[in-house]
Amino acid sequence: MKVGFLQFAPKLFHERHNLEKINIMLKGCKADVIVLPELATSGYLFTNQKEMKPVSAPAKSGRIADFFRNITAKENCAIVVGFLEKENDNFYNSQMLVFPNGRIEIYRKIHLFLDEKRLYQVGDTGFNVFEFRGAKLGLMICFDWIFPESARTLALRGADIICHSANLVLPFCQKAMITRSLENRVFTITANRIGTEKNETQEFTFTGISQITSPKGDILAQATEDEEILKIVEINPTDAQNKFVTETNHVLNDRRREFYEI
Amino acid sequence: MKVGFLQFAPKLFHERHNLEKINIMLKGCKADVIVLPELATSGYLFTNQKEMKPVSAPAKSGRIADFFRNITAKENCAIVVGFLEKENDNFYNSQMLVFPNGRIEIYRKIHLFLDEKRLYQVGDTGFNVFEFRGAKLGLMICFDWIFPESARTLALRGADIICHSANLVLPFCQKAMITRSLENRVFTITANRIGTEKNETQEFTFTGISQITSPKGDILAQATEDEEILKIVEINPTDAQNKFVTETNHVLNDRRREFYEI
Numbered sequence: 001m002k003v004g005f006l007q008f009a010p011k012l013f014h015e016r017h018n019l020e021k022i023n024i025m026l027k028g029c030k031a032d033v034i035v036l037p038e039l040a041t042s043g044y045l046f047t048n049q050k051e052m053k054p055v056s057a058p059a060k061s062g063r064i065a066d067f068f069r070n071i072t073a074k075e076n077c078a079i080v081v082g083f084l085e086k087e088n089d090n091f092y093n094s095q096m097l098v099f100p101n102g103r104i105e106i107y108r109k110i111h112l113f114l115d116e117k118r119l120y121q122v123g124d125t126g127f128n129v130f131e132f133r134g135a136k137l138g139l140m141i142c143f144d145w146i147f148p149e150s151a152r153t154l155a156l157r158g159a160d161i162i163c164h165s166a167n168l169v170l171p172f173c174q175k176a177m178i179t180r181s182l183e184n185r186v187f188t189i190t191a192n193r194i195g196t197e198k199n200e201t202q203e204f205t206f207t208g209i210s211q212i213t214s215p216k217g218d219i220l221a222q223a224t225e226d227e228e229i230l231k232i233v234e235i236n237p238t239d240a241q242n243k244f245v246t247e248t249n250h251v252l253n254d255r256r257r258e259f260y261e262i
Numbered sequence: 263m264k265v266g267f268l269q270f271a272p273k274l275f276h277e278r279h280n281l282e283k284i285n286i287m288l289k290g291c292k293a294d295v296i297v298l299p300e301l302a303t304s305g306y307l308f309t310n311q312k313e314m315k316p317v318s319a320p321a322k323s324g325r326i327a328d329f330f331r332n333i334t335a336k337e338n339c340a341i342v343v344g345f346l347e348k349e350n351d352n353f354y355n356s357q358m359l360v361f362p363n364g365r366i367e368i369y370r371k372i373h374l375f376l377d378e379k380r381l382y383q384v385g386d387t388g389f390n391v392f393e394f395r396g397a398k399l400g401l402m403i404c405f406d407w408i409f410p411e412s413a414r415t416l417a418l419r420g421a422d423i424i425c426h427s428a429n430l431v432l433p434f435c436q437k438a439m440i441t442r443s444l445e446n447r448v449f450t451i452t453a454n455r456i457g458t459e460k461n462e463t464q465e466f467t468f469t470g471i472s473q474i475t476s477p478k479g480d481i482l483a484q485a486t487e488d489e490e491i492l493k494i495v496e497i498n499p500t501d502a503q504n505k506f507v508t509e510t511n512h513v514l515n516d517r518r519r520e521f522y523e524i
Contacts, residue, residue, distance in 0.1 A: 110518050114508050126521045148410035149522040156523040176441040256372050259388045260411040261418040262524050
């Protein structure tokens with residue numbers, strides 16, 4: 001199975017530019033699953049909800065869903081992409097998993113970062129896993145990484161590949177994802193963005209270094225901190241079903257839940 | 263507060279040699295807390311329980327407890343040290359926290375590695391935290407690291423400093439401890455051993471690189487992979503009580519337990 005990430009610099013407010021960029025970069029990708037950054041269609045650094053509205057969209061209908069249904073059908077692949085979801089008057093920092101047959105599944109970010117707490121609702125979908133071509137894809141977004149419970153929950157629900165859309169600004173996550181892969185024996189695909197956004201009070205520089213990591217903690221693909229690039233690797237997702245870190249140590253079954261505080 | 267680790271190469275079966283080495287290396291250490299490796303008094307690679315018996319000892323009385331009570335009183339410090347505990351006919355891979363006033367607390371390793379499953383009982387003490395000079399010390403041993411629940415449990419129970427005695431053979435833990443420090447905003451002290459042990463079927467080379475990491479993920483001290491060394495740093499353990507990774511993101515309170523699988 002061929003899986004990859006698309007690392008690029010979305011432009012804040014410029015949905016058309018962003019979709020066009022995605023369209024060009026994914027053309028002829030010949031992959032099974034591609035992961036895109038968080039809020040890849042809208043940009044990140046919003047000040048208020050009024051600004052967010054024009055680049056928001058409903059989850060399963062409308063121009064963003066249509067756009068990705070179109071690409072996944074044409075390229076015959078699944079895409080995981082972060083987008084700004086609006087449902088009624090609520091905004092969510094969401095991820096769309098779009099299948100080539102047009103089916104769409106949604107994850108709404110649970111652990112909101114900084115001002116996202118003011119702008120978005122806390123996600124209510126839970127951490128879910130969806131099957132595609134024999135692989136189980138788990139969804140999580142950016143800051144979910146710092147809570148080991150996120151990836152753990154996905155692994156316990158059977159994820160082989162954690163599809164992690166990100167807009168990272170802190171320097172720690174990429175290395176931590178090696179730990180997340182190891183401790184759960186799963187593939188992780190962190191699709192991060194690059195570039196800088198600023199408003200009157202803040203300036204965020206996104207750290208790039210998107211990364212695909214194996215269940216054994218090997219980095220299978222990595223981007224630099226400033227390139228726009230699509231990287232694809234061949235993996236065997238069933239490698240993630242072997243949870244033995246040694247011949248007798250199983251990273252899930254050897255847990256001693258009776259001793260854990262939650 | 264001054265905290266440190268002692269990295270050295272215990273000799274298998276040679277308790278007297280190991281205690282003498284510890285005694286020499288800790289002389290005049292002028293620290294508050296020193297962490298020593300796992301099974302530091304006995305060595306690691308036992309084949310059967312018959313071999314283990316002569317270098318095992320009860321937890322709170324006997325020659326090993328007496329030896330460390332003596333050092334902690336003389337050096338006016340607390341010591342965390344891995345030892346081979348025997349209680350009735352059961353062996354445990356244990357850690358002793360010895361206070362300068364002679365009080366001793368015990369942690370028995372919960373997540374056993376490889377052949378340890380055959381040789382030792384699973385620890386029954388749980389993950390506990392003990393106060394010393396205003397800092398809360400949490401205890402865990404070696405392979406406990408790969409289960410994020412171990413350090414998380416200690417952090418939720420108030421640990422400021424996780425005292426991690428280790429005999430590491432895999433290459434991942436030292437980097438993972440940066441993640442453990444960050445995700446829990448705690449100090450971690452991994453005291454690893456060096457050297458090689460072999461028996462008829464196995465050969466283990468221990469990886470050294472003992473490490474002290476801050477709640478912000480900074481490495482405050484690190485040994486090489488083959489030196490015998492005592493390293494001590496000055497820390498403020500109350501830094502671990504600030505659980506905010508940004509001004510609005512608290513690594514413990516922001517957990518959304520309703521969405522976690524355990």
